[in-house]
Amino acid sequence: MSKKILFFLLLFPFFSKAQDIQAHINSLKAELKIKPNLERTTQIYSDLTWDYMDVSLDSAIVYGEKALALAHKTKKHKLISQCYSNLGGVYLRKENFKKSEENYQKAIQIRTTNKDFEGVAKAKINIGNVFASKQEYVSATKYFIEAIQYFEGKNDTIVSLTKGNLGLIFYEMKNFPKAIKYLEESTDFLKKNNMQQGLCHTYLSLGDVYLDKKDTLKALNSYKISLENCKSCKDNLGISTLNQRIGAVHSAKGNSENAKKYYQISEKLLKELNSEIEQTNVMLSKSEDFIQQKKYREAYEMLLQVKKIHKEYHSDRYLLETYKKLTLVCLYQEMKDSSAFYFNQYASLKDEKLKASVLEQTAELETKYETAKKEKLLLQKEVESKRKTATIIILALVAFFIALVGFLIYRQLKLKNQQQQQEFQLKSAIAQIETQNKLHEQRLAISRDLHDNIGAQLTFIISSVENLKFGFPGIEEKVKTHLSKISDFTQTTIVELRDTIWAMNTNEFKFEDLSSRIYNFIEKAQSVRENIRFQFVIDDNVKEAKFSSLEGINLYRTIQEAVNNAMKYADADAITVHVLREIETIKIEIKDNGKGFDADETDYGNGLYNMKKRIEEIGGTFQLHSEISKGTTVTVMLTHKNW
Incomplete structure (x- = not known):
């Protein structure tokens, strides 16, 4: 079953979001008609961007770009960084991770320059969500923990929501006890403060954890509580996701009719949101339902549509899952070449992601090493010019190198673990090749048997028919004609048999x-x-x-x-x-x-x-x-x- 993980976004309007989104949108548009000043107009477009995230992602981008253009004219750094954060959130919802990260980084840069440390911490949570969505959990965890450290004792609401995000990361890494711990801590705080939008997401995440633990009763209960809260705050994306989840549970239980009803609700909402990438998650769940009903052709055609969309959006995580399902569906339909093709696509993409991760970490290690070398040279120059501080500098160098060696050892162990994983994958590939070689040997044996046994027998039939024709001169012409037809048919069969053997041997x-x-x-x-x-x-x-x-x-x-x-x-x-x-x-x-x-x-x-x-x-x-x-x-x- 395909799961779309929803991380919490922290944008400035988050905690004052209107309960009736459409009414709030209408009031903002009405205010625009009276032509307020530049700063207020910019703020209205910014608020519209945020509101439209749950109504239409395409409209949200349009308003976000308008707000950003006006914000630059105001020269108000807080307003400009807020607009960048809004756009980062919209692109994250659309799973355009590249543009999302670019906008969040610009927001961080502006807030850092202007010493807006609270704004920097909020932006770090959002950019952590980008890395988490890309399954780069180490980077995501780093940003989340830095944000928690800043807001600890200052803003318990943000700390609670960020812990919820940490819970989602542990869930993705299949550490269910820690996932439940962080999510329940977040949920307790949100219930005490009656924060329905946060509860919409935390209960959804808890439902996912229980479902993976095969506890469908607790999963459905969590989903229903989540759905009530999502409806209360009119979170259409959350409502759509929950209908998809509940439909998938019914599908897994073999209740396809109920599953179909929930999928239809989800699809309707997603069409209103204009989010192709979100719609593919429903399609993946529906394909799983088709597979369980043994409707392999329908599943195959749906998966081809999903593959096309994920390739366009470079959504590698879900593309991997799509290739895996296509491999299985083609195998069920005895499309062996197609099954092998999609398996190779799956293995290649997985290998590319692993190599990219290793290269990125290696480059980071090399950069830190070169930085350390430069710092060492600078320290040595300072020692020459300031002998009085020599002892302090030497101690600092020793401490630095101890930390560097510890870091290098940690990285080396991590790389070694990745190499072991690659070796395991290589062994699996070798085993697969050996299996293919055995199948090839069996195919050669079958072709030899066809040639030596069936071919010889067909030749014997032709010889026998010819002997009958010429061995009995008085035989009727009609019988001779039938014998000739048998001989011609057998000759044709031998030719087709040779063609088949030729194809099997190559x-x-x-x-x-x-x-x-x-x-x-x-x-x-x-x-x-x-x-x-x-x-x-x-x-x-x-x-x-x-x-x-x-x-x-x-x-x-x-x-x-x-x-x-x-x-x-x-x-x-x-x-x-x-x-x-x-x-x-x-x-x-x-x-x-x-x-x-x-x-x-x-x-x-x-x-x-x-x-x-x-x-x-x-x-x-x-x-x-x-x-x-x-x-x-x-x-x-x-x-x-x-x-």
């Missing part, structure tokens, strides 16, 4: 290998129908294109079926097979000048249906165009990473 081959098979087939067709002109044209830049065995046999059978159809039904005197390359796509056309037919009024027979199914199975598109008296064209389009 993991990967070039189009040039496939073209030789097509040439042989067309030569045989030419010998049967001498009145038909055959033409097979293949562009030179296509010959190096690579295929899997499944792609190759499906292409060959499709071309074979299309040519056979033209020979049998079209009354054509010319058949052309043309293979060409268009950027990253291979295009195959099988064209005849026969009598054609009305494609709109003709049902697909088994042959046409099988051709279409074969091409779609390998990720291609199949098109049929025919006009009466103008002939028929079959077009196949394939796109592949190896082309």
